[in-house]
Amino acid sequence: MRPSTLITPIPPGLHVGIIMDGNGRWAVARGLPRPAGHRRGAETVRAIVEAAPDLGVRTLTLYAFSSDNWRRPEREVAALMRLFRAYLRGETRRLMRNGVKLSVIGRRDRLELPVTAAIEAAEAATAGGTTLHLRLAIDYSSRDALARAATAVSRDGGVAVTTDSLGVALGAAYGGGAAAPDVDLLIRTGGERRLSDFLLWECAYAELWFSDVMWPAFTAQDLGAAVSDFHSRERRFGGLVAQPVQAPAARAV
Ligand code: FPP
Numbered sequence: 134m135r136p137s138t139l140i141t142p143i144p145p146g147l148h149v150g151i152i153m154d155g156n157g158r159w160a161v162a163r164g165l166p167r168p169a170g171h172r173r174g175a176e177t178v179r180a181i182v183e184a185a186p187d188l189g190v191r192t193l194t195l196y197a198f199s200s201d202n203w204r205r206p207e208r209e210v211a212a213l214m215r216l217f218r219a220y221l222r223g224e225t226r227r228l229m230r231n232g233v234k235l236s237v238i239g240r241r242d243r244l245e246l247p248v249t250a251a252i253e254a255a256e257a258a259t260a261g262g263t264t265l266h267l268r269l270a271i272d273y274s275s276r277d278a279l280a281r282a283a284t285a286v287s288r289d290g291g292v293a294v295t296t297d298s299l300g301v302a303l304g305a306a307y308g309g310g311a312a313a314p315d316v317d318l319l320i321r322t323g324g325e326r327r328l329s330d331f332l333l334w335e336c337a338y339a340e341l342w343f344s345d346v347m348w349p350a351f352t353a354q355d356l357g358a359a360v361s362d363f364h365s366r367e368r369r370f371g372g373l374v375a376q377p378v379q380a381p382a383a384r385a386v
Contacts, residue, residue, distance in 0.1 A: 146191025147360070150316045150332050150339070151181070153195060155323025155347030162347075168212035173349035175220050182233060182267055184353030188360045192266045192314055196331045200240065200274035214248055217271060221251040225258050232264030238307045239273035273307070275333040281306040303334060315339070318363045320356075322348045340366050 153174060160170030178195060185193050198213060221235075228235055237252045244252075252271075282302035286294050303313040316332055316339040324345045328336065342359040344351065 147189050147317045147363075148192040148194070148314050148335075149185065149190050149356075149360070150194040150319045150336065151196065152319070152321040152323075152329060152331055153177070153197070153348040153351075154321060154325055156349055158323065159347035159349040167209055168216075170347075170349055171213055171216055175216055177349055177351050178220070179224065179227075180353055181351070181356055182228075182265065183231060184356055186231075186264050188357055190265065190360070192268065194238070194268040194270060194316070194332065196270045196273065196329070198239075198271045198273065199330060200272055200277060201330065203243075203272075214245065217269075218248050218251045221255040225255045228255070228259050228262065228267070232262045233259060233267050234262030234265070235259045235267045235269065236308060237269045237271050238278075239271045240277070240307075241272070243272055270331065273331070275330045278303055278307045279334060300334070318342060318359060320344065320359050322346055322351050338368070338370055340368070 156170035156174040157167040158170070159173065160167050163169075181195075182193065197217065202213070203210060225235075235255050237256065241249050241252070248271075279299075282299055282305075283294065285302045285306060286292055286298050292298050297312075300312045313335050315337065316335045319328075319332070319336050319339040320342045321327075322344045324343075324347075326343050332339075340363050342362060344355060344359070346355055
């Protein structure tokens with residue numbers, strides 16, 4: 134884990150995860166090449182990051198590139214990598230101004246050097262952010278993260294494999310903070326209704342919200358509607374009495 138991820142604890146609040154789906158369809162429907170949808174999707178990222186804190190979101194994890202996305206045409210992958218780099222470089226100052234701490238979770242060993250360099254620079258520059266923890270999932274596979282965490286714990290003879298030790302190892306295995314934080318609300322745009330190997334462990338008790346809106350067209354109002362619906366739900370965590378919608382006290386951010 135990088136030291137920068139350890140510096141600033143983010144105050145407790147909602148953890149929202151988003152599967153940002155529909156960029157390609159949004160572009161194709163307008164006669165545009167798919168990367169144009171991704172570029173427009175990056176603008177949505179900015180809008181959602183800026184709207185999140187006022188909605189009580191303190192941790193926001195965005196699924197930017199799954200480990201299975203390497204199967205896409207080389208040109209699209211290259212365009213996405215350029216976009217990530219441009220976002221990280223171009224957005225860092227704005228993130229700092231807005232008190233956003235940025236972390237990237239996922240494998241780094243398959244990313245090209247300019248991308249990992251941009252990640253490290255953005256993480257170091259924003260490490261002091263206290264308003265929002267923005268976690269971008271790049272080359273991310275939840276099952277791979279779990280396998281790595283389980284391997285790490287089982288190699289450590291002194292540590293029993295428990296939900297706690299595995300949660301801590303999961304945070305360490307893929308970066309982004311200490312223990313893997315539970316997701317309160319999982320949003321998927323683009324009309325599909327599946328998890329696609331995203332935060333499987335962390336979503337154990339997540340409330341799910343599926344939107345037919347394509348990611349480039351998703352707005353702060355849409356996020357507000359999802360959060361508002363979340364607040365209307367009764368969370369029982371397997372018990373009988375409704376729990377407050379804020380993260381339970383035992384849960385660290
Ligand atoms: C899924 O839509 C989206 C992706 C694979 C990429 C997500 C990337 C962005 C939103 C770009 C900007 C991100 C950052 C962090 C700057 P899809 O292309 O699979 O859409 P489709 O299902 O309509 O084909």
